[in-house]
Amino acid sequence: MANIREIQSRINSVKDTMKITNAMYMISSSKMTHAKKKLMDTEPYFYALQGEISRILRHLPELEHHFFDIREKIPAEERKIGSIVVTADKGLAGAYNHNVVKLEEEILEKPGIHKLFVVGELGRHYFAKRGVEIDTNFQYTVQKPTMHRARDISGVLLEQFRAGELDEIYIVYTRMENSVQSEAEVLKLLPLERSSFNEMKMPLNMYREAIDLYPSAEVVMDSIIPNYVTGMIYGCLVEAYASEHNARMMAMKSATDSAQSLIHDLSIIYNRARQAAITQEITEVCSGARAQQK
Known part of the structure; x- marks a missing residue:
């Protein structure tokens, strides 16, 4: 049986670790709540942008725009595919990073550049360790996602899409289903698909308001769509940030529960060792007393 002092030292060590995991749980809980509030505050604006794009396409179904150009003439092997991969800056978040990386590796297996x-x-x-081409100028942290950062990211991607340096753009992030479950998913940013804006269909006999697009529908789209893409990226960043801290909360809760269970088991071992030591001391005293009597 282990020495009593060693068991006591291990119990104290586990208790110190449990304090750290419990503190990390509380910090992640606060950050996740703050992130969810930020997302709820900005969602109405970007839903309104989506509604305006749908409205324009409904009135001008023949409208052609470069952000909707799927570039069919480019074969699959030559298509330039860009992916925004949103991972954490650090670990201790369970399978959060693994799920995102695994999803991106599936995209990399598909044909294309x-x-x-x-x-x-x-x-x-x-x-970087696996030799995959990464934009080295694209150095962003996931901590405290802001609209300014989302606008910078969308600016880089939109510029490369317009210049033909990218034919498709995806974002791989983690969406929080609820307070317990998060799911890594792939969202296509560009080119936009008309089908995604046709969800708000109107009956044929309903009055359709007249709209006037100045100076032209293309210019209006050039103004709205970049803001819409920025909103999509910002929403993904905030969702990923909330999901990361939700995953860290669950990991830290599991670690705290394991620490409590370990302390319980060590306490039993400690008490047994202590009882054995006391019994041995009593036995030695009794043996000494009998020896003295003889």
């Missing part, structure tokens, strides 16, 4: 734009240090180090 791939280029990564990685947000988060862990993903950046992971793909």
